Amino acid sequence: MTTAQAAAAIRHHYDVGNEFFRLWLDESLTYSCAITQGRDDSLDAAQDRKLRYHLDAVRASEVDSVLDIGCGWGSILSRLPGTCRGVGLTLSVEQAAHVSRTLPGAEVRVESWTDYEPGTRFGGIISIGAFEHFARPGQSAAEKIQVYRDFFTRCRDWLEPDGALSLQTIAYANMAREDASEFMQQEIFPDADLPTLAEITAAAEGVLEVHSGQNGRLDYAWTCEQWAQRLRARRAEAEALVGAEIVRRYERYLKLSALGFRMGKICLYRLVLRPYASRWSR
Secondary structure (H helix, E strand, O other): OOHHHHHHHHHHHHOOOHHHHHHHOOOOOOOOOOOOOOOOOOHHHHHHHHHHHHHHHOOOOOOOEEEEEOOOOOOOHHHOOOOOEEEEEEOOHHHHHHHHHHOOOOEEEEOOOOOOOOOOOEEEEEEEOOHHHOEOOOOOHHHHHHHHHHHHHHHHHHEEEEEEEEEEEEEEOOOOHHHOOHHHHHHHOOOOEOOOHHHHHHHHOOOEEEEEEEEOHHHHHHHHHHHHHHHHHOHHHHHHHHOHHHHHHHHHHHHHHHHHHHHOOEEEEEEEEEEOOOOOOO
């Protein structure tokens, strides 16, 4: 996928308008799977718990720099300690403008990871919800693996030797890519294709070691249900902002997503990967 194609696909979904998303996301504008502790949990608490998970995974309180690939509206960058340099990459102009306005100390770039050339290494890299956009529906499994391997190779080269990549991505589970919803592929996330766990591990083999992993698909079902409830509660305001058709599209998308996670058709992986040691430890 070219950078222009990727940018167009991202903007189709994320540049609907910051105020629209603000109606139904949590206070931090975190648009990805939360980590919930039960039905009575609040969305704000669950999203904060998820963000802390990824920050802890890369030891953000100890390292001097963190790169956030697919930084959204800056929820990770906003939680970095003052001693840690934060750099965020996004293809959404509206998201970048929001981060620049609200986090003047962070560096945000409207740039793809395929074009980014950092001048220094990072103590940690976090990527939440971007990996799903790296491959295209028409690519073969081998072609997808090569795209993912390029990403992992770049992350390894950008990390300090003792750094870590904390990756969160939706993936196919008991559903084949041929059975994926045309509505989701064409109207919600155009020019995007989900990975499988096998493709992820094949791409990482020999490049990054999978240190730990979780499947949070029920967390994501709960998150989508929370978003749907919040959007329904403020439907009139949402329609005034973006129109009834877009609101109906998002309500359908959230309902189908929650169902897919509940049924196990799709899943949510949280993976922590580290560069292989250059020599045997004694």
